[in-house]
Amino acid sequence: MAQLTCENLTLGYEGREIISDLSFSVNSGDYLCIVGENGSGKSTLMKTILGLHSPMKGKITTGDGLKQTEIGYLPQQTLVQKDFPASVREIVISGFQGKCGLRPFYTKEEKRQALENMKKMRIDDLQKRCYRELSGGQQQRVLLARALCATKSMLLLDEPVAGLDPRVTAEMYSMISQLHKEGITVIMISHDIEAALRYATHILHIGREVFFGSKETFKRGMFLGSYSAVTGGERNG
Amino acid sequence: MAEVFSKLADYFQNVPAVRYAFIVGVLIALCSSLLGVTLVLRRFSFIGDGLSHVAFGAMAVAAVVGLTDNMLLVMPVTVICAVLLLASGKNTKIKGDASVAMISVGALAIGYLLMNKFPIRGGSGNISGDVCSTLFGSTSILSLTPLDVWVTVILSLLVLVMFILFYHKIFAVTFDETFARATGTKAGLYNLIIAVIIAVVIVLAMNVVGSLLISALIIFPALSAMRVFKSFKSVTVCAACVSVCCACTGIIISIIDGTPVGSTIVAVDIAVFAVFWLIGLIKGGVRK
Numbered sequence: 017m018a019q020l021t022c023e024n025l026t027l028g029y030e031g032r033e034i035i036s037d038l039s040f041s042v043n044s045g046d047y048l049c050i051v052g053e054n055g056s057g058k059s060t061l062m063k064t065i066l067g068l069h070s071p072m073k074g075k076i077t078t079g080d081g082l083k084q085t086e087i088g089y090l091p092q093q094t095l096v097q098k099d100f101p102a103s104v105r106e107i108v109i110s111g112f113q114g115k116c117g118l119r120p121f122y123t124k125e126e127k128r129q130a131l132e133n134m135k136k137m138r139i140d141d142l143q144k145r146c147y148r149e150l151s152g153g154q155q156q157r158v159l160l161a162r163a164l165c166a167t168k169s170m171l172l173l174d175e176p177v178a179g180l181d182p183r184v185t186a187e188m189y190s191m192i193s194q195l196h197k198e199g200i201t202v203i204m205i206s207h208d209i210e211a212a213l214r215y216a217t218h219i220l221h222i223g224r225e226v227f228f229g230s231k232e233t234f235k236r237g238m239f240l241g242s243y244s245a246v247t248g249g250e251r252n253g
Numbered sequence: 254m255a256e257v258f259s260k261l262a263d264y265f266q267n268v269p270a271v272r273y274a275f276i277v278g279v280l281i282a283l284c285s286s287l288l289g290v291t292l293v294l295r296r297f298s299f300i301g302d303g304l305s306h307v308a309f310g311a312m313a314v315a316a317v318v319g320l321t322d323n324m325l326l327v328m329p330v331t332v333i334c335a336v337l338l339l340a341s342g343k344n345t346k347i348k349g350d351a352s353v354a355m356i357s358v359g360a361l362a363i364g365y366l367l368m369n370k371f372p373i374r375g376g377s378g379n380i381s382g383d384v385c386s387t388l389f390g391s392t393s394i395l396s397l398t399p400l401d402v403w404v405t406v407i408l409s410l411l412v413l414v415m416f417i418l419f420y421h422k423i424f425a426v427t428f429d430e431t432f433a434r435a436t437g438t439k440a441g442l443y444n445l446i447i448a449v450i451i452a453v454v455i456v457l458a459m460n461v462v463g464s465l466l467i468s469a470l471i472i473f474p475a476l477s478a479m480r481v482f483k484s485f486k487s488v489t490v491c492a493a494c495v496s497v498c499c500a501c502t503g504i505i506i507s508i509i510d511g512t513p514v515g516s517t518i519v520a521v522d523i524a525v526f527a528v529f530w531l532i533g534l535i536k537g538g539v540r541k
């Protein structure tokens with residue numbers, strides 16, 4: 017059974033439709049890239065998957081032992097106030113909060129895993145640092161470590177590399193693909209079609225043209241899409 | 254100096270009212286500073302003001318109606334207002350700060366109107382005196398009855414226990430409510446709990462500092478701590494310590510000098526804020 021199935025989804029705000037009749041499914045171990053123009057509804061789709069926004073029509077089901085609240089999430093923007101006092105460790109471990117229920121404190125095991133996730137993201141030396149004093153790339157890795165704490169099996173990333181320089185972007189991609197290799201299903205929104213084609217196993221394109229399928233099918237059909245100019249070279253070569 | 258201390262020690266041993274003043278002052282300072290951190294960070298610094306004016310209005314109504322124990326009316330009214338203001342979330346038609354201002358001024362005006370129109374039964378007969386003491390706290394904290402003290406002790410211990418139990422949840426919901434919701438934290442429930450706790454603290458604090466000065470007890474310790482410390486835990490702990498020390502100093506000064514308790518405590522809080530601000534400046538300067 018698929019980990020996540022969206023059937024005939026229609027999304028929108030206040031009666032205005034943005035995406036209509038969208039269906040796709042994600043299996044365990046997939047790496048799905050969601051691409052599309054600005055304002056095409058990518059972030060809205062992600063919020064709907066997370067249950068933060070309700071669909072106008074259609075439904076979302078999770079399977080394979082995944083609960084909707086067990087999806088790790090990296091928001092497009094985290095508006096943290098300038099003067100918010102929070103250390104890296106406090107933020108990362110807060111990823112476990114959803115699993116705590118009414119239990120007031122974190123367990124030893126959770127503390128250990130938080131440390132492990134910080135090591136994976138190579139931020140364990142920043143543990144005690146104040147979040148707002150970190151660089152954009154470091155902040156992004158902190159939030160990714162938090163997302164890892166919130167899930168065992170699926171990550172939703174909304175433009176994880178926005179605003180990062182090429183070197184840090186490459187690092188970020190390789191970290192994500194490492195997580196994917198370790199068995200985590202990744203759903204990533206990106207404007208970077210080349211990276212999408214390099215790392216992803218499946219592509220979902222929303223907007224005027226809707227496409228869902230494997231990367232190979234997407235490449236073959238690319239001449240139809242609006243990205244043919246960008247990757248034209250690759251297709252010929 | 255030694256003379257002053259021996260006088261204080263003497264008071265402390267022989268005058269129960271002084272002991273009561275310290276117990277109540279310290280507990281209220283502690284509770285309000287703990288909640289202050291999350292309120293300041295949520296941009297709700299003025300909630301203290303708004304709710305305390307609501308409590309003032311309710312108190313006026315209780316006095317006019319002639320309730321013997323006005324806590325019975327004041328507490329529920331304040332709690333309901335707190336829930337409406339804090340727990341309604343971001344999607345309300347009227348923005349958070351505007352609704353706080355609306356409720357705050359409205360309650361103040363109506364409370365004052367009532368107090369003038371229907372002089373308080375059993376009051377001093379001096380309207381401006383009565384109003385002044387509800388707004389700025391009684392000139393002397395020493396008029397607390399044992400019942401006042403017991404109510405304060407029990408409720409503030411409850412608040413403390415709740416705060417410790419919900420500490421991590423309060424952090425998660427304050428830092429990033431969207432993420433907390435997405436990963437299954439019941440953000441609505443915790444917002445509700447925070448709102449109830451804050452209402453309780455405010456009603457308790459009215460006894461000490463009066464409605465107009467409560468905000469100071471809530472925000473100054475948090476702001477001072479935030480100048481110097483950079484993690485949520487250290488800020489919370491530091492705010493609590495600062496607040497308790499300021500309250501003790503303020504009470505001592507007001508007993509010795511006969512100054513009004515509320516404003517003395519706030520004055521000490523301001524002085525400490527200035528010191529922390531300087532420390533923050535120096536530390537920041539050294540680091541960069």
Ligand SMILES: Nc1ncnc2c1ncn2[C@@H]1O[C@H](COP(=O)(O)OP(=O)(O)OP(=O)(O)O)[C@@H](O)[C@H]1O
Nearest residue numbers: 029030034052053054055056057058059060061092
């Ligand atoms: N809270 C909201 N209320 C009403 N309309 C909204 C809201 N959030 C987004 N929209 C609208 O929904 C559409 C899709 O927005 P969304 O944020 O999902 O786009 P996106 O694909 O993520 O764009 P980008 O690539 O710029 O991040 C936009 O037209 C936007 O104006």
Ligand SMILES: [Mg+2]
Nearest residue numbers: 058059060092
């Ligand atoms: Mg978006």
